[in-house]
Amino acid sequence: MTPRIYIAYTGGTFGMKPTPSGFVPDRGLAQALQARLPAPGQDGMPHWELHEYAQLIDSAEAQPRDWHTIATDIAARYDAYDGFVVIHGTDTMAYTASALSFALVGLRKPVIVTGAQIPLAMPRSDAPGNLAGALLIAGQHPLPEVGLYFGGQLLRGNRATKVSAADFDAFASPNHPPLGRVGIDVEIDRRRVLPMPAQEAFQVVAPQTREVAMLRLYPGLTVALLERVLAPGVAGLVLQSYGAGNGPVGLPGFVDTLAAASARGVVIVNVSQCARGRVDPALYATGSALAAAGVVGGLDMTVEAALTKLHHLLSLGLGAEEARHRLQQPCCGELTSP
Numbered sequence: 110m111t112p113r114i115y116i117a118y119t120g121g122t123f124g125m126k127p128t129p130s131g132f133v134p135d136r137g138l139a140q141a142l143q144a145r146l147p148a149p150g151q152d153g154m155p156h157w158e159l160h161e162y163a164q165l166i167d168s169a170e171a172q173p174r175d176w177h178t179i180a181t182d183i184a185a186r187y188d189a190y191d192g193f194v195v196i197h198g199t200d201t202m203a204y205t206a207s208a209l210s211f212a213l214v215g216l217r218k219p220v221i222v223t224g225a226q227i228p229l230a231m232p233r234s235d236a237p238g239n240l241a242g243a244l245l246i247a248g249q250h251p252l253p254e255v256g257l258y259f260g261g262q263l264l265r266g267n268r269a270t271k272v273s274a275a276d277f278d279a280f281a282s283p284n285h286p287p288l289g290r291v292g293i294d295v296e297i298d299r300r301r302v303l304p305m306p307a308q309e310a311f312q313v314v315a316p317q318t319r320e321v322a323m324l325r326l327y328p329g330l331t332v333a334l335l336e337r338v339l340a341p342g343v344a345g346l347v348l349q350s351y352g353a354g355n356g357p358v359g360l361p362g363f364v365d366t367l368a369a370a371s372a373r374g375v376v377i378v379n380v381s382q383c384a385r386g387r388v389d390p391a392l393y394a395t396g397s398a399l400a401a402a403g404v405v406g407g408l409d410m411t412v413e414a415a416l417t418k419l420h421h422l423l424s425l426g427l428g429a430e431e432a433r434h435r436l437q438q439p440c441c442g443e444l445t446s447p
């Protein structure tokens with residue numbers, strides 16, 4: 110039987126049209142695609158049904174509620190389809206793919222997020238190739254993961270990050286090898302794919318309303334600014350530290366401000382500004398002082414995974430201690446345990 114795939118069209122360059130003020134998302138994508146994709150059953154193409162979201166967005170506009178809308182949509186249609194494809198803008202695609210992986214934990218069917226660098230309606234568009242690849246993967250490979258397919262590479266969604274605004278292969282997965290490639294054939298490396306869970310354990314929870322902040326350390330950062338970032342009302346902070354997890358711990362007030370926020374229940378996770386490698390708070394004194402201030406090491410998570418995981422854990426209503434503990438435990442392949 111030809112598999113059935115549900116496509117959620119959320120916006121992004123993929124379906125955009127030019128206007129005097131620049132590209133904007135356009136409607137009517139299903140008809141445009143019918144002319145560009147092989148017919149279902151031909152060349153491994155599954156049956157697909159495309160649902161165009163009421164509000165199509167440039168993904169630069171995406172908010173946590175948009176991740177929730179997509180997760181809710183997939184969960185509601187989960188039994189009716191063999192796999193799912195999400196057409197999304199590239200700018201925040203890695204955030205959405207990460208957020209979906211935490212909400213749809215225990216997934217037993219593929220969810221493949223894709224998009225394009227050049228709109229479908231333009232010459233040399235990468236949209237048809239990216240979507241065809243995503244559909245072939247979702248239809249033919251019972252992958253129990255949220256994947257991100259782009260430019261011939263299938264990456265784990267919560268390991269992916271956008272690395273290029275200029276190339277067709279716009280994404281990389283610096284701390285986990287690609288799950289597969291689409292060339293003449295679709296090649297999936299089974300050893301790199303998550304094991305099939307015994308059953309789904311979705312946690313599609315409404316996004317919490319308190320703020321989660323992100324701060325990249327830089328020479329010149331003042332304690333006054335750090336205090337403003339950690340102002341009351343902020344529930345969590347992703348701290349992008351240097352190298353293996355280091356920060357300016359000799360700056361008077363820096364560690365104390367972090368420690369005071371941790372003591373108030375703010376959950377602070379330390380991830381590296383480096384794309385590759387992991388936070389190892391025990392390696393340098395500048396890292397261990399952060400750990401002593403209650404800052405949790407985010408190991409080798411991407412900033413996208415750390416931010417969306419923190420959002421997810423806080424949305425579950427967990428206390429600060431439990432959230433800190435779970436941040437360091439693998440949930441769905443987003444980090445490598447030491």
Ligand code: ASP
Binds near residue numbers: 224
């Ligand atoms: N700004 C666009 C978006 O993220 C870029 C893209 O889709 O490539 O929606």
